Amino acid sequence: MKQTLPSAAGPIGIFDSGYGGLTILSKIREALPQYDYIYLGDNARAPYGTRSFEIVYEFTLQAVTKLFEMGCHLVILACNTASAKALRNIQMNDLPRLDPMRRVLGVIRPTVECIGSITQSRHVGVLATAGTIKSESYPLEVHKLFPDIKVSGEACPLWVSLVENNEAQGEGSDYFIRKNINNLLIKDTEIDTVILGCTHFPLLLPKIQQYMPDGITTVTQGELVADSLKDYLHRHPEMDRKCTKGGRCVYRTTESEEKFTESASTFLNESIRVERIEL
Template sequence: MSSAAPVGVFDSGVGGLSVLAELRRAMPHEEFLYLADTAHVPYGARSDDDIRELTDRAVSALHARGVKAVVVACNTASAFSLSHLRARFAMPIVGLVPAVKPAVEATRSGVVGVLATPGTLRGTLLADVIRQFAEPAGVQVLQAVSRELVPLVETGQADSPQTREVLRDVLAPLAGAGADQLVLGCTHYPFLAASLQAEYGDRFVLVDSGAAVARHTRNVLARNMLLTPHTRPGGVTYLVTGDLEAAQPVITTLSAQNVHNREDTPAEAVRAFSGRTTPLRIEPIYT
């Protein structure tokens, strides 16, 4: 396996762009292939077997294109597919774990909220981290679920009146119970920050796992001697299973949002993101 090969990143749709941004900050010289399975998003309401089958298909497609590792940048896919993927593929497979641990460590009220999809709540990963970190600390974890938020982000409505209304409804019980940390249990949800701020102000500290996953991925590549030898800025090719014309403006907008909304971007990562004056490389893949 060549260390110069790209890193694959997979999500059911555009939500994994929040993780991709962190990966590029941590590894600005790497090349990435980002696969968005927009033909089948959202995964959260699908059956367990369907989620595993779709995830396997996507990772197989990335493997066929020669990636050296895959980041499953989807909480729902991670909850059901990691063991299967690691048994099938010899390359490193990195998944997501809901960021309950840092939320438990930071809470002052003793109440932590988790905003997730139906699929993530059905899986074992969330229950495992609550049992491992929250219960021994005596921290109460309250869960909120929505089927509407992922489609809203996918259609470019992350900061819209409709999204704010959904957030107001699903998070009211958590706010009323005194939750001060909100774990974003889906990679789409960091894009809801503006709507969350508009509805709840500073009520919640938003916690997601993107930066931690990026650090872990870099460490995994380093241990396997797979970090790129290149010193030039890396790039991204975006692969879309669904409607390319519908996905392109959303990917373009969210990718730009990821770049410009961070004040603590390292200098070399700024150089890696700079010069985006040409259209993003977005290609169709299987449907």
């Protein structure tokens, strides 16, 4: 039986498995402050980076459906793992069933679209979670647009934990950051551009830049995704009309409110109120 979803205009939904998507949300709100937003973090089941394609797809679909039920017509998967493992299936198989007029967008495509104008050597590196690297989403998307660019990836399985345990600037993070950067650059000595393919990783940027050799450009996603969304809404006025504009942002989590509020302070420079929900 087809589900009946709210038809009135509503906020833009921003989904992430944890807290990293807050780095995307903050840049989107800077670029588009007039819109309303719901941020949903599936913190109780994070991280997604080590989970199977099937589980990531199942969890992401539950979250997208929940945001639709909460009035969103447009949802951004502010999570590279969800974008890599679930976005295509949701767009092709689930939106026609749920509501063909709603849209779900990811963070990988907007990031990739800018790479061609940044790299001079046409050799690009990606630092991301194991799930994103294993999916090969970045090489696939890059080669669709820029067949001449070589892409090498390095899984950084501990970086998310470093951020979420407030060790981003601690001495313990140096070893792992240096090790993963060196591993990537050993794979291809001609890399001149490195994509941070996880929304947590901008919090590690000072350390990353410390160990990244001179002459290599480090690309973060927040501003790229924000600019892409701004362009999308300009090109799709029919969707823009379905997005309410009151400058509000609310937060929902599948974990405890206290834990979310405490951890979110690492990512946001404001005090927030959050409510716990179930998916």
